[in-house]
Amino acid sequence: MQHALDWRRFWTGTIALVVGLGLASAVMLPFRSHLSVATASLVLVVPVVTAVVLGGPRVGMVAVPLGFLVFDLEFIPPYWRLSAGSDQNWLALVVYVAVVLLVGRVVSRLQDLRAESARHEADSRRVLVLSEHFASDKPVREILALVAASVRSAFDLETVALLMPSGDTNSLAIVASDGPDLGDEALRRIMPSAGTPASLTGNVVAGALLQQIPLTAAGRPVGLLVLHGRALDIHDRGLLVIYANHAALAIERAQLRDEALRAHLLEQVDEWRAALVGTVAHDLRTPLASIKVAVSDLREPGLALGAAARSDLLETIEEQTDRLTRLVSTVLDLWRLEAGALRPKRELVSVNDLVDEAAALVERSVDPSRLRRILPAGLPPLEVDPVLMAQVLANVLENAARHSPAATEILLEAASRQGPADEIEIAVSDSGQGVPPEQRELIFEMFHRGADGGRSGLGLAIAKAFVEAQGGRIGVGAARGGGARFVLTVPAASASAAAELLDEGSDRS
C-alpha cells in the first residue's frame, strides 16, 4: 500500500513537471530572444520546485536534468544545442542547477521530517491504543488474544502467535494466535523436536519470514511472540520492543489478577464449606435430639406413659429418622455433585409424576391433603434428573409446610414458558408470613437464619444447588394471599423429544 502511494506521488510530480516545463516553454519561447537568460532560469525554477514538492525527491532526479535540458536547449543561445555560448550564460546555467538542487534537497528533507513525525505520531497512537487496551481489567485469555491481534495489525504481518510455558511440561504452547494458522514447518522451527537444531531468526517459511521476540516483565520470562510475515526494519523492531514490554506487563498483571481472584474464590469455597459443615451438623443433630429424647422415654422402666403418648413418641422417632435419612442422602448427593462424581441425568419426566414423587417423599411432614394442584393438561415433559428434581420439589414443599399455619393450603401450579429455550415453571405458594424482599436472595444461602419460622437450614440451599446443576433456576416472590411463592424454572423437553416420549412410552431408559 505504501508502495502504490509512493508511485502515485511520483507520477503526480512528474506530470506536474512536464506540464509546468511545457507551459513555461510555450509562454516564453516566442519572446526568448527578448528575455534575459537569468529571467528564463528564474521562471524555470518554478515548475521544477513545484514538481519536487509534489512528487518528492525521486521526482527531483528527473526534474533537475530535465529542467537543465529545457533551459539549456531552449533558452541559452545557441538554441537547440548543448553548448552555453558566452561565459555569462554558463554562470546562469550553473546557478540554475545549484538552486534547483538545493531547493530539491531542502524540500525532500522537509518531507522526510514530516513523514517521520507523522510516523512517530502514528506509533505513539498505536502504543497508546495498545496500553489503553492492556490497562483494562480483562481476563488473561482476552489479553493474550488482544496482544496477538494488535501486533499483527500494527505491523502488517500474516500471522502472530503468542507462546507461553504450558503447565508442568515446561514446553511452549501456542496460547493465542491471530491470522492464518502457522504451518507444521513453522511450528517445527519454533518448537524443535529432539535432535533438530532450533533456529528461528531470519528463517523463511512458506515464503514469509519467521521472527521472534521474547516477552519479559521485570526480568521474568512471560512468553514468546512469534511473527510470520514481512521483514521488519529497525524502526519496526524498536516499536515492537515497546509493544512487547507493554504486552508482557499487561499479561503479567492479568495473570496476577487471575491468581488473586482464584485465591479469593478458594477462600470463599473454604468459608462455604465451613458453613456447610456447621449447618449439616445442626440439621443432623436436630432430629437426633428428638429421637434421643423419645427413645430415652420409651426405654425408662416405670415411666407412666399412656398408649397415645407411646405411639406419639414412636411416630416422632420414625418421622425424625426419615428426616435424617433424607438429609444424609441429600447431603451425600450434594457433595457428589460438587465433586463431579454425580452428573445429573437428563430424562423426560412429566410434571405430574414429579409432583407425585415429591409429595411421596414428604408425606410425613407435609400432609397430602394440604396440597392443591393446578397442573394444566398438555404440559410438555421436563428434561431433568427425576431423582434430584423430586428432591428439590420436596424441599420446597417441606419449607412451605413448615412456614405456614397447619392445615392451610399449599398451592402447586405449573405453566410452560416459551422463550429461546422452552421452560416450565412450577410454583409452590403457601399462606404463611411470606419472605420479605430483602431476604429473598439470602434464604437460599447455606447458613441463613430465617426471620420467621426458624432457620431454613439446608433445604433451600440444596434445592438451589440441585436446580442449577440441571440448568434451572429457583426464586421466591409473594403469593397472592401474602405468603411465599417459590418458583422453579426448569428446562422443558424439546417438541421432538416429547413426541418420542409419547411414542415410546415406558420403553425409554
Place this chain on the structure above:
Amino acid sequence: MTRVLVVDDDPALLKALRIGLDARGFEVVVAHTGAEGLSRAAQAIPDVVVLDLGLPDIDGVEVCKRLRQWTEVPVIVLSALDTEDRKVLALDSGADDYVTKPFGMQELEARLRVALRHAAARNPSSQAATLTVGPIQVDLTTRVVEVGGARVELTAREFDLLAYLARHAGKVCTHRTILREVWGPGYGSENHYLRVYASRLRRKLGADGGPLLRTNPGVGYQLVDERPT
C-alpha cells in the same frame, strides 16, 4: 405441680419433650420463639425454664438476659454444636445450667431437679448467715466450714471460693464470673488459678464434700448437693 416452660423452635423436639416431661409429672408450657417464650414466662410464671439457644427470632442469650431482668427462675439452656460457644455467654447472662443436644430425658430430668431444689433452697436463705449444700455448711459470719460436722481449715481465698459457689449452689458458674467475683475485677482469664484452688478445695472437703464440686470442662464449676450418678 412443677411448671416447666420449654422454648424451642423444633416442633418434633417440643412434642417429645412435652410427652416425656408430662409423664414425669411436670406441667409443660411450650413456646416456639424467643418472643413467645418471654411472654409465656410472664403469663405462666414457670418454676423452671428450658431454653434452646438457637432460636429463630431472638438469640437464646438475649432471652436469658431479659428473663433475668425480672425473675430468678432457674434457666437450663439447650445447646447444639453451633451454639456451643454461646452457652458460656448464656451462663454469664444468668442461665443456671446447660444440656448439650442430643440428650436423654434422664439427664434433663436430673438437671431440672437440681436446679429446682437449689432455687428453692436459695430463695429463703439468701440473707442467712449459714449456707448448706448437702453435708457442707458454710458460716459466712464466722468463716467456718464444716463437712458432716467436722471442721475444715481453709485459707481466706479457698473460703471465698467455696462461699461464692455455695451461694450459687446448683448453678454452673463460669470461670470468668468466679474469677471476677472472688479474685477481683482485674481478673477473668486466669483459669489455671481456679484449677489449683478447686483441686485443693476438693481435697480438703474430703470424700463426702469433694465430689460435690463439679468441673464443667471449658465452662466452669458447679457446687451441687448430690454426688454425681
